[in-house]
Amino acid sequence: MKNSSSIKFFCKNVLRSVGAQTALMASAAILSELAEAAGPWLFGLILESFSSSGSVSGRLFLGLLGAWVVASLFPILYQALDTRVSPRVFKRVQEDLLDRLSRHSEAFFEKRSAGELGQYVRQAATAATTLHNILFFDVIRILVLLTITELLLFPKQPILAGMFLLWVLIYLALSFKISKSCLSKIYSQSALGARTMGRILDLLMNLDLVHVSQTGQAERASLRETLDQERTAQSDLRGYLTKMNLFQAASKLAISIGVSIFAFRQLQAGSLGLGDFVMFVQLSVLTALQVQNISNRLVEGSNQLGILAHALGTIPEVPSRQMAPPQKAHAGNAVVVSDVHFSYPNGRKVLCGLNLHIFKGQKVAIVGSSGSGKSTLFRLLADSYQAKSGRIEIFGRDIASLTHEELFKNVTIVPQTTRIFNRTMAENLIYGTRATEGEGRQMLSALGGDAILRKLPAGLQTPLGEQGSLLSGGERQRVALCRALLRRSPIILLDESLSALDAPSCEQVSNFLREHDPDCTCVMITHRLESLGDMDQIYYMSDGRIAESGTFAQLMARDGLFRQALNAGNNV
Structure with a gap:
């Protein structure tokens, strides 16, 4: 329920406000990945042409150069668009949550410090901005690259294409499962971070009372304990993520070596040309690298979705009130x-x-x-x-x-x-x-x-x-x-x-x-x-x-x- 509410919030407040710019960013990400995937394909064609005829078509070489140029320029275009979009997303989310806070009664604020609520607002805005980038850059890129890899692999090596796709799906599923089990740690760190910020601001606002009461040492000890709790939560989370990164690195290395060995044997057996061999190896390595990247980003996205959900749960919407007709009252x-x-x-x-x-x-x-x-x-x-x-x-x-x-x-x-x-x-x-x-x-x-x-x-x-x-x-x-x-x-x-x-x-x-x-x-x-x-x-x-x-x-x-x-x- 928490994640569904945060997804609704994201669609309503982010996509509606930057829909046109988001479409341009997605187009830039698609073109960038098409060009990047075209590089190994064109390079394979060049090798095939050279090994069979001893010459290389100038058009193929120019096409390869063009693919490299496009693959380099379009990410820059994406970043240029993002310099306008991300600040707008950040601003929109903060405005929405501050509007929510303004509608709450005094009783709501008696249970929460201003610093803690302010930290939740900032965390939610950061999470929404990160999610926007993950969805419209990283996810799009891996989908395009995976589609092209499968289209090029399947006609010539259907077994290899099937095995590679199966690995990708298993890899992403395991990464997503690990990320879900990480959410409780994310919630804990998010809550501790907001509480620590609230505690610091509360202390700063009352320094005169601390000085007069001569309680500085006790306050420092209490704050040190709070900071230690936050540090422990951060260390716990980072250790968990380190283990996951080891799993990802090992999986990526295994699939890259596996595909390379399989393609090399096909090359030796004569069922695979030199150009196809180079194309398959380059595409598999490139895709495995992008799969590792997207799995990391999906974990981060899941974590950010959790942070957004936690912030929205802490700052709920105020239910709209049913308008009641005026009652007949005594005059005046x-x-x-x-x-x-x-x-x-x-x-x-x-x-x-x-x-x-x-x-x-x-x-x-x-x-x-x-x-x-x-x-x-x-x-x-x-x-x-x-x-x-x-x-x-x-x-x-x-x-x-x-x-x-x-x-x-x-x-x-x-x-x-x-x-x-x-x-x-x-x-x-x-x-x-x-x-x-x-x-x-x-x-x-x-x-x-x-x-x-x-x-x-x-x-x-x-x-x-x-x-x-x-x-x-x-x-x-x-x-x-x-x-x-x-x-x-x-x-x-x-x-x-x-x-x-x-x-x-x-x-x-x-x-x-x-x-x-x-x-x-x-x-x-x-x-x-x-x-x-x-x-x-x-x-x-x-x-x-x-x-x-x-x-x-x-x-x-x-x-x-x-x-x-x-x-x-x-x-x-």
């Missing part, structure tokens, strides 16, 4: 959560029959103690996870029926951990929006970010460094919030997105959010209960349910969980 509902239950894969139940109605244009806060389910609710609203039961609607449409493109046209999420590219401030401000640099500057200024631009050496054109290293935590949050507001989505979800701001800055941003767009629905997770006075509605979660709700004044008028948490000064 932006978000409706109806009897939603959710448990994590480890069995921990988080949401228990949650119900929530948020109207268009409302500014809403969701608070609660740690583990109450508020962050899980946000992940469900962002479609990072899917509810076990119940229903979530965005403007009357079931979220389970929306593609990510449709969902994020309506919803913008600002997580607590901000994402900043190592690009200029301007690029980061307007990323994913249709805003201009001027609008980005204006929005940042409205959020109190003028001081940020003043401290940057080149203002908006200053690269911000890896993960925005030039900015403080609060400054990164302002940039992320600015970017979110410039998208002008009907719904904005803020997950502790103001946590790094001081109290005055947080109040300034909160006031701006209220005044910026009255029609924009804003849903905020925060632990700053004292700053929620202007919220249209506050929902206090406990044990996976809404324990109480109301405005700030209404909740303070009760002696409920919200008031108790605020009076106790709890961070919730």
Whole structure:
């Protein structure tokens, strides 16, 4: 199943994208091998002519020279075409797999490191490029050469032709069988290589923590162990391939010697002319060499097919969703959560029959103690996870029926951990929006970010460094919030997105959010209960349910969980 899916992927993504160029490459490979096979045939005719008449036709000699020229030039033509085709294949496969990754939810990435997934993308692209060359150069060449050899051998030496063909088939079958038994080793090496790359990138991204924690020696020891595992897998695989190469070399030597001895005896017996003898020996040696080459390439192709299949299995396609018709909803509902239950894969139940109605244009806060389910609710609203039961609607449409493109046209999420590219401030401000640099500057200024631009050496054109290293935590949050507001989505979800701001800055941003767009629905997770006075509605979660709700004044008028948490000064 794995290989069939990779073959489908190869045909869909590679052959369709470079079909015309591939046909030209295949033609070059065919003509190259026709010319190479014509050389021994023409040389045999020259010897036959000379041994029988003592002279050689000039046309035969020119034909031989022409065959040698064509056999030399067409592989160069193939390579020239390949300089354009292989990069396109490499690019197409990477684009497809990156597109797949972009459609996966956050939950998918929690189980795999970015470095590991990136390595799988590169491995798959390399595998597809190698497979393309094997199929349209090596396989074509051996098929052409084998066909010509059999056509020339069979009329004069049918037994020899049959024996030679049988050897080729047995040889390729054994090589293919050996290559199949090698796949498990290939999968193991591929997985270890991707894991090692992920581990290295993870270590590089957290070097500051390693230095502060003084764990460099332990990290080096752990990385050394991982590298040793990869080295062992590589050595195991190379040893296996070395044994196979010995088998191939011995088989090729045996058939070459066997054919030569058989032809020599026929020559001595007078049933074979000198020209035919030379032709048969040259063709058999040439074909045996190409058979050994193609068997190596088939093994490599099988291995690359396995690597491609492994990568596709690790990065599966996201199933398309069935479009559900909008449900009749109460007028003005932006978000409706109806009897939603959710448990994590480890069995921990988080949401228990949650119900929530948020109207268009409302500014809403969701608070609660740690583990109450508020962050899980946000992940469900962002479609990072899917509810076990119940229903979530965005403007009357079931979220389970929306593609990510449709969902994020309506919803913008600002997580607590901000994402900043190592690009200029301007690029980061307007990323994913249709805003201009001027609008980005204006929005940042409205959020109190003028001081940020003043401290940057080149203002908006200053690269911000890896993960925005030039900015403080609060400054990164302002940039992320600015970017979110410039998208002008009907719904904005803020997950502790103001946590790094001081109290005055947080109040300034909160006031701006209220005044910026009255029609924009804003849903905020925060632990700053004292700053929620202007919220249209506050929902206090406990044990996976809404324990109480109301405005700030209404909740303070009760002696409920919200008031108790605020009076106790709890961070919730």
